[in-house]
Amino acid sequence: MIVSLRSFLLLTFGLILAFNSSGFDVDAELCPLVLLDGCTDVTACNYVASATTDDGSCEYLSCLVGCMDEDACNFNPDALYPNNGTCNFTTCAGCMDATACNFDEDASIAVEAACVYTCFGCSDFTACNFDPNADFSSLTNCVYAIPNFDCEGNPTGCDGCEPILISDASDQFVECTDELPLIFSESMEAISSCSEEQLSVAVFTADIRDSVIVNAGFTGDGAGTDGAIRIFGLTALGLSESDFFIESYPLILTRFTNGLATLTGEVTNELNPNLKWSVHLTFEDAQIASEWLDADEAHGLVIANGCELNPEQVSVYRLKADQSFLIGQGGYADSYLQLSHMPLNENKRFQLGVGANSSTCSYGFGGWFAWEGRVLGVPVLGMTGDVVIDLSSDGVNTVPCGSESTAHFFSTLNPACGLLTEAVQTFYRMDESSPIWTGNCAAEITLCALDGEEPEIPLPCTAAFEDACEDPLSLSFSEALISGDTLNGNAFVLERTHSAQDCSGNTGVFIQTITYLGEQCPEQSELTAFESDDVHHASRFQQRSAVDVSDERTHNDPDLTLHPNPGNGWAFLDWTSQNTGPVTIEVFHADGTFALEPIICQMNSHQKQRVQLNGGVLNAGTYFVRIRSNLEFQVIPWVIIR
Numbered sequence: 001m002i003v004s005l006r007s008f009l010l011l012t013f014g015l016i017l018a019f020n021s022s023g024f025d026v027d028a029e030l031c032p033l034v035l036l037d038g039c040t041d042v043t044a045c046n047y048v049a050s051a052t053t054d055d056g057s058c059e060y061l062s063c064l065v066g067c068m069d070e071d072a073c074n075f076n077p078d079a080l081y082p083n084n085g086t087c088n089f090t091t092c093a094g095c096m097d098a099t100a101c102n103f104d105e106d107a108s109i110a111v112e113a114a115c116v117y118t119c120f121g122c123s124d125f126t127a128c129n130f131d132p133n134a135d136f137s138s139l140t141n142c143v144y145a146i147p148n149f150d151c152e153g154n155p156t157g158c159d160g161c162e163p164i165l166i167s168d169a170s171d172q173f174v175e176c177t178d179e180l181p182l183i184f185s186e187s188m189e190a191i192s193s194c195s196e197e198q199l200s201v202a203v204f205t206a207d208i209r210d211s212v213i214v215n216a217g218f219t220g221d222g223a224g225t226d227g228a229i230r231i232f233g234l235t236a237l238g239l240s241e242s243d244f245f246i247e248s249y250p251l252i253l254t255r256f257t258n259g260l261a262t263l264t265g266e267v268t269n270e271l272n273p274n275l276k277w278s279v280h281l282t283f284e285d286a287q288i289a290s291e292w293l294d295a296d297e298a299h300g301l302v303i304a305n306g307c308e309l310n311p312e313q314v315s316v317y318r319l320k321a322d323q324s325f326l327i328g329q330g331g332y333a334d335s336y337l338q339l340s341h342m343p344l345n346e347n348k349r350f351q352l353g354v355g356a357n358s359s360t361c362s363y364g365f366g367g368w369f370a371w372e373g374r375v376l377g378v379p380v381l382g383m384t385g386d387v388v389i390d391l392s393s394d395g396v397n398t399v400p401c402g403s404e405s406t407a408h409f410f411s412t413l414n415p416a417c418g419l420l421t422e423a424v425q426t427f428y429r430m431d432e433s434s435p436i437w438t439g440n441c442a443a444e445i446t447l448c449a450l451d452g453e454e455p456e457i458p459l460p461c462t463a464a465f466e467d468a469c470e471d472p473l474s475l476s477f478s479e480a481l482i483s484g485d486t487l488n489g490n491a492f493v494l495e496r497t498h499s500a501q502d503c504s505g506n507t508g509v510f511i512q513t514i515t516y517l518g519e520q521c522p523e524q525s526e527l528t529a530f531e532s533d534d535v536h537h538a539s540r541f542q543q544r545s546a547v548d549v550s551d552e553r554t555h556n557d558p559d560l561t562l563h564p565n566p567g568n569g570w571a572f573l574d575w576t577s578q579n580t581g582p583v584t585i586e587v588f589h590a591d592g593t594f595a596l597e598p599i600i601c602q603m604n605s606h607q608k609q610r611v612q613l614n615g616g617v618l619n620a621g622t623y624f625v626r627i628r629s630n631l632e633f634q635v636i637p638w639v640i641i642r
Helices: 005-021 289-295
Strands: 163-165 172-174 190-192 202-208 211-219 229-231 244-247 251-256 261-269 275-288 315-319 325-330 336-342 350-354 363-375 378-391 395-398 405-414 419-429 444-447 474-484 492-501 507-516 561-563 570-576 581-588 599-603 608-614 621-628 633-640
Touching: 163 405, 163 419, 202 251, 211 244, 251 378, 275 289, 275 405, 275 419, 289 315, 315 336, 315 363, 325 363, 325 419, 336 378, 474 633, 570 621, 570 633, 581 608, 599 608
Parallel strands: 172 419, 444 507, 474 621
Antiparallel strands: 163 190, 202 405, 211 251, 211 378, 211 395, 229 244, 229 378, 244 261, 251 261, 261 275, 275 315, 275 325, 315 350, 325 336, 336 363, 350 363, 363 378, 405 419, 474 492, 492 507, 561 570, 570 608, 581 599, 581 621, 621 633
8 A cells, every 4th residue: 555645644643633632742832734745656757755745747758768878978777768969978088097197987988098197296295285196296286284284274383382592692702812712611501482391402612713614515426326414214214205315505514623513504305305404413523533543443434435545634523412403394394303423332433534425535524323303293213324425625714813702502402393493602802902012112312412413313122012912913113203304413303103013903002202402412410311222322314325415515405395294105396406417316214225216307407396206105204305416416304104
């Protein structure tokens, strides 16, 4: 018996009433019954299962007509009458080759031309849309999580967890080189900025008092696959496509005179450029290889590929474990590796020199390390890794005297997030003390002379300065005729200046003034005179055989002028020639030697003459200019000041 829905509902409603009459409490406010008109014949094409009232709309033809082509996407196996004009042959067509990159498991019509066998996709396993089936790398299509979030947008918990140095690391200043500290004697503390957990701090001190050597490092150019840094086993752990990492740009090896060295820069995986490490390696205890080999018969150098090592020209280093890190970048964000020296017994070391990188015979640097840390959230440990780099020639940066310093490098790592904080505290030299005069020369000397005699002018003092930092001093001396002249017993004032400059630019000065009044010597008790430690009875101004002013032809013509005088080295000599013929103009030092090349001019009698003198090449001091003809000569002092 077939019971319609309407009959079923009426029967159910009657049962409810029956139960109610039997004592069941039925709510008087029953939900109203929803009545729906439609085709209620299940054999009709437009049968409506939810209809409660048959509205006479049933039809039986449309569902019996359809696509009866078995190759069509919309083949209707229940159709009784064909309507092949409605057949669709495109929506189910596709590549049905399971080996193709675009195999369509839902396709029912094979289209061989549609198959693609070069599989493009994101080949970076650290990307959010990594395609493990991609056999052609297309990193440009990769989608990565934003920093500090995963691919689902969930925070990773590392944001703001950088270590913080909470001790003072500000720069300091000292006066002398020997005050620059080579040992860090204070305490330095650090905490995690997100948890305030106490973190360990490591430090090394670089000596920057003499010179610093810098080299650029490149992957060793040898046979086979190479990398500037190799981490053996990372690929086997499924954490890299290759164990080899190439420099993104040249690595920098920096060496200090106290046996410390650093290697810094960035390396990139040779197969996946999104996998990067920031390089922070520190080396210590530099020794000449020959001395290190002699210290223990177990010590040995690593030589490869037929290279030759000269132990006298190779240096060896120990890896400083507490300050040697690879910090993850790019796809390795929040990852880190801490490196330690291998072998543990240190019978091999990191080598620097020609053929020393244990791979090529070029000038290079190399050695082995163990590694431990966390990569992509996975704790890792490995016993083998190495550095293999060729080096550029040494770039020696000499530290100028007065610019010396020492630098304390601090490192603190937050292992929870692989974040590293580094800081440098530098002690600079700042010398502000001038050299001090220590000679026993008098600052003022007064000369006198007997009738008809010229004063005896002492030679300059021996320079004597002392520097507070015992630095080498640059000494200079000059003298200038302040007034008068030193010829023919005339009065004069001569000033001598001794200077000493240290390498920081501080200058100390001692000035000595020599005065002659042109008078007879007063009584000894009235004489104010001081002897220098180098007084000689032969005046420098008397030793002038080339400027012999005692010649009877000599006279000082009031028409002869030299201006400006004193001057800075350029001057005009004006006079009226007394005779026709050649005239020679000569410039002498005070000791009678030539200071400039002579100038020869042809003059006419009783004409005003002018010659320009170029003393720009002369030091400050007193010189003598002589105008000489066949019949006479004249001499005039020339004072140059700077």
